[in-house]
Amino acid sequence: MSGPATRADHHPQHDPHKLGRAHGGGHGGHGHTGPDTKHTIGAGEHGPASKRIIVGYGFWIFLLSDIIMFSAIFATYAVLHGATAGGPTSAQLFDLKNVAIETGCLLISSFICGLAMIAAHERNMLWTQIGLVFTGLFGFIFLVLELKEFSEMIAEGAGPQRSAFLSSFFTLVGCHGLHVTVGLLWLGTMMAQIWAKGFTQPIQRRLLCFSLFWHALDIIWVALFTIVYLLGAGQ
């Protein structure tokens, strides 16, 4: 419907890949003399992009930098994986059944979060809240299972101070768990805000950012369960 092809029909000289053609261009009639008139740096041909796009893009860049931070912790873990200092190795410690349940919880949570965003797009209060409750519930189950695993390991004497391998393990998995915890707090805040203020534009933007955050955590978990648990248990 809004594709660049339609635009190109009206303005064959315009670059369809150019940023920020938000307003006015399609109304025609007021003599387009090309991109040179009223050209603002970074604002494309028709003024800046809508706030939703700018906010979403900015948050996307934040998420990518967060992923880069995780990559440094992943690299630390990979380097220190063999440095067990005579303590327990990854193959002795990890319980893949528990990890499979955790993975399932996070995946379902991510899926329901997507459904809740569709409901929010439709401005349906009931289904949005139900979706967000279940998103949070599965995230919470994930967190409980992870904390249970941590406490069992520490009780066995395989705490973060045992070896460099375990320090990096607790840093990496704990950092992801911390992100999930922050996500849960954010989720609760969003539910209250939707309830109190309704589906206003700022709330919709915050929901967009939250869903991006939640899906990105699932992507990090995919790397985590593969590198830490599956590869670790096989060695």
Next chain:
Amino acid sequence: MSSHEQDVFDDDLAPGDEHSQVLVGVRGYAVGLILATGLTATSFWVAATHSLWGPGVPIGLCVLAIAQMGIHLAFFLHITTGPDNTNNVLALAFGVLIVFLVVAGSLWIMANMNGNMMPMPMNQMNLQMQHG
């Protein structure tokens, strides 16, 4: 401006933006869930089974993980190759480049350093490097 008008006049998309039709949107998430579940189940099976050639297992697991990340990006985060997504894809590509440099560079340098270590007494060796 209503959201419908925004759909018509914006050529750019924020990452994660929803499709305007509910059923199409739900179908997208459902397809993503099924594919991701399949890949996850395959990963766990590959790690647990003994019927596969051992040295190939880590590579297979990495391929499965990268495929699943792609599924998440496409079906959950709605990153596409369309012209409305150019900026998102470029930012992602840059992020992937940095991640690759950090991880591969660290492993390479640390492996080199371990290789060039002075020989040590055995008990310290154990502290330094112990490959499982």
